[in-house]
Amino acid sequence: MTAETDAKLIEEGRKLFAGEWKFVWASPSIETLPPMAGMEVAFAGRSNVGKSSLINALTGRNALARTSHTPGRTQELIFFEGPDKSGLRLVDMPGYGYASAPKTKVASWTKLIHQFLLGRATLARVYVLIDARHGIKDVDQDVLKTLDKSAVSYQVVLTKADQVKPLELEKHISETMTALAKHPAAFPEVLVTSSRSGAGMPELRAAMVRLLGERA
């Protein structure tokens, strides 16, 4: 990867996400998924980790994905579609791991996600969001294990980097890399982001442009 291709991908990413993004589908169950089309990229993570905020920051739309102060609101797979020609879709996944969830809810989440990950040929990547303040927790490890068993490649994205001091951030990045070494299916780099400051957005957009190129 040269600096030149990097800059080119970043510019293409900027253009792609400057286009019109819209909501297309919400699916509470595996039976109601939209027909497979284009290339899908999904965002997973604990409730409140910043999935919906990240989708809003990527697309430059304040209220495309609904964000919430109350954890555990999104219990559906929500699909967003980019400019027609791109064929790119973003999928906001239901959050996991909020303390007040009854066991049955956790079980139904796991089932939905598992089925989605196993049967979705159009799914090119799952971004697993991890709060930069907390690092990878046990419940995240369970999800990484589920992903290891699926055929989908995934990458960790640290969120809310604006809330963490630089030294602490470095520590959490290296701890995350160490944890990822035990997950051979994980992409061996972490993306550091803040939806609030916009940090990491150009790189994340560029990463999706690269995926689109690999699929074409």
Ligand SMILES: Nc1nc2c(ncn2[C@@H]2O[C@H](COP(=O)(O)OP(=O)(O)O)[C@@H](O)[C@H]2O)c(=O)[nH]1
């Ligand atoms: N400081 C800071 N707060 C954030 C950031 N991203 C999200 N949040 C806040 O975290 C809370 C949960 O965000 P949300 O996107 O709804 O999380 P989700 O449940 O994973 O979809 C909200 O109060 C957001 O304002 C960020 O980059 N920086």
Ligand SMILES: [Mg+2]
């Ligand atoms: Mg959400």
